[in-house]
C-alpha cells in the first residue's frame with residue numbers, strides 16, 4: 001500500500017529496518033570497508049563454509065554476546081554455529097532442542113511478539129503458547145502476569161525471551177524485573193532461548209544490551225540458547241548473517257553432545273551458512289579499528305542516538321500540540337526500533353487512509369521511519385486521530 005501511494009506526504013512507519021535521516025536504507029561504512037578488505041586482501045572465494053560456519057565470526061559474535069574474558073567463554077562452555085540470520089538461528093534452536101531435550105513439547109513467547117516465533121516453533125514440531133507481556137493500561141510490562149504465566153507453564157518448557165528492544169512493544173523489563181523472571185524460570189526448570197535481534201540498538205552499547213543474558217548465566221548459572229542476528233546492527237538484512245550459541249553446564253557436554261547435535265540439526269536444514277556475510281561480519285568484529293568504529297560511530301552515535309532523538313521529537317511535538325505528556329511518555333520510555341503507540345485499529349486505519357502514514361494494525365511504529373522532515377506531520381496526525 002505504501003509503495004502504491006502517490007502522496008508526497010506518505011510516511012512508512014511499518015518497515016522493520018533502519019532508515020537514515022533522509023529516510024533511506026543505510027549501508028554501514030564499516031561494512032563497506034570490510035567488503036573492500038575482503039576483496040582486495042582475500043580475493044573472491046565462493047567455496048562452502050565449514051558446517052559450523054566462519055570461525056572468526058563465531059569468535060567475535062561470542063565475544064560481544066558474553067563479554068571479553070567472561071567465565072563462560074574461558075571455561076569453554078559456549079558452542080556456536082553460524083545461522084541464516086536470527087530466523088535460521090531460531091529454526092536450528094527448535095530442531096536441536098527436539099533432539100536433545102527429552103520430553104520437550106511446548107515453547108512460549110510473549111504476547112505480543114514477533115510474528116515468526118509461532119511459525120518457526122510450529123514448523124519444527126513444537127506446540128506454541130504465549131505468556132502475558134503487554135499491559136494495555138500502563139503501556140508497559142505486565143510483570144505480574146508474566147511471572148504468573150511462567151509459573152503456570154508445565155515444568156521444563158521452552159521460554160523465548162527478547163534480550164533487548166522488544167519487538168513489537170519496545171518495552172523491556174528493568175534489571176530488577178529480569179532477576180524476578182530468571183528466578184521464576186529457574187524454579188520451574190524451564191529452558192530459555194534468548195532471541196537477540198537488536199544488540200546495540202537499545203542503549204547504543206553492546207554490553208548493556210547483553211546484560212540480561214550475562215545476568216542469567218552469571219547469577220543464576222543457567223544453560224541456554226542465544227540466537228543472534230546481525231541483520232539490524234550491521235545492516236546485513238538480506239545477507240542473512242547470524243550465530244546461535246548454546247551455553248552448557250560444562251565444556252565436555254558443550255564440545256561433544258551439543259556440538260555434534262548442533263551440526264546435525266543445521267546440516268539437515270541448510271548444510272552450511274552463507275559465506276559472504278560471515279566473512280564481512282568477521283572482519284568488522286575482529287579488526288580493532290573497524291570494531292571500534294562500528295560500536296561508536298554506527299551503533300552509538302548514528303543508529304541508536306537517531307532513534308532516541310526521534311522518540312524525543314515525536315513526544316515533544318505531541319505535547320506542543322496539546323497532548324498530555326503523561327499519556328504519551330511511553331514513546332520515550334520504550335526502547336529500540338519499535339514503539340507500541342497504543343493507537344487502535346480504527347485509528348491506524350485513519351492514519352493510513354487520511355494521512356498516508358503506514359503502520360501495522362496493532363499500533364506499532366518503526367521509530368527509524370521518522371526523521372526531521374516528517375516527525376511534525378506524524379505527530380499532528382497522531383494527535384488528531386487520538387483526539388477526534
Ligand code: PMP
Nearest residue numbers: 085086087114167195197229231
Ligand atoms: N527476532 C526478532 C524479535 C525480530 O524482530 C527479528 C527481525 N524482525 C528476528 C528475530 C530475525 O530477523 P532476521 O532473521 O532477519 O535476523
